[in-house]
Amino acid sequence: MTRIAVLTPDPADPSYAGQWPGVLERLSDALKAADVTVEPTPWTDHIGDASALTGYPLVLPLIVWGYHRDHDRWMQACATWAAAGVRMLNPADVIAWNSDKSYLGRLADKGVAVPDTMWVEGVDQADVDAAFDRFGVDTVVVKPRVSGGAWKTLRLSRGETMVDAPQGPAMIQPYLPSIETEGETSLLFFGGALSHVVNKRPVGGDFRIQVQFGGQYVALPEPPAAALALAQQTLAAIDEDLLYARIDMAQAPEGGWRLMEAELIEPDFYLGSAPDGGAKFAAAVKVRLEASA
Incomplete structure (x- = not known):
């Protein structure tokens, strides 16, 4: 051994x-x-x-x-x-x-489809108010650039006052309503090859899909073709020697998939949902x- x-x-x-x-x-x-x-x-x-x-x-x-x-x-x-x-x-x-989630900006510069993002060094109410107008939406999500498991992540509606704002560098994105209706889809790759696909949905009224918040996970027999194409484009843009990768994505209101995260550190592999058990x-x-x- x-x-x-x-x-x-x-x-x-x-x-x-x-x-x-x-x-x-x-x-x-x-x-x-x-x-x-x-x-x-x-x-x-x-x-x-x-x-x-x-x-x-x-x-x-x-x-x-x-x-x-x-x-x-x-x-x-x-x-x-x-x-x-x-x-x-x-x-x-x-x-x-x-x-540091700023890597999403670098992937966007390489043509990978990510949600519109406002990058700020320290988020305040003025930043949030500006984001509503910049994105033309009524709901946004505020995240620390360094985070995990939805830590210090906020969903805010227009007119709502931000409480317990994340400290330090942060990001603001339009909220994607498809998270509630269609969920987030994760494609798992090992050695560069697709292993399995999992769809994750929040409990009613929440936007966080993590299991600690009640998220429900379902294995999919195969990924939608456009989702697989985005995952492969993301891995090509990363262009690193990877043993594993979990590519998380959701659908934009205007259609098409958007990269939410490329998890390359300690992603849950959802091995219980892998047909081969890992x-x-x-x-x-x-x-x-x-x-x-």
Whole structure:
């Protein structure tokens, strides 16, 4: 059995204590079929010194939950891992830039369809009011540029006062009503090949599709052709050496798909919805291990 490392949350942060072991178990079960054993280790144990990671043939940052609340140390850790040559997938430099949603602007510059976005260094009510007029809509979404799991994400209607605004760099986008009616669709890729597709819908009246807010997930037999085309265009525009990617998208009011996120750090793979139970993921890991042997 080949031993690899999976990075896990900061043990000093109790937020995820009861959740991540189950995710680790699902990953471990999938990888056993490829004769791979997983060893968990907190990412915060390796911020300034990567020596404990360099001995592994592969390090997966798949459960680094909470990094968005400790972003300065996250960026320091990514720099440490890159400089030490840790065999990490996705690569340390990729998971550094992917932690700031400003990458969506760079993908838009390459022709990828994303929702209209106003980028601000510190969001205030005047920014929100200006966004309504700029986008010509009555509802917007405000997000921190560094976030995860809808953390500090707000949905605001015209005339509504913003409360508990996110601190620091932020983004404002038109709210896409299709989130409530059609949901968000995620395409999962391992080794560059499509594995499976999941549709995620919020509970009535909410806009957040995460399971902690009651989101309902359903596997789709195949992606809509236009959704697959957008996902493939996104991956081509990213043009990085990726082991895995989750491409999240939703439909715009005027028609067509819009990229919501390209999740390259610690996406939920929804392995329970994968027809093969994660065999494609395990096979992609095995290919990388054999290539580096």
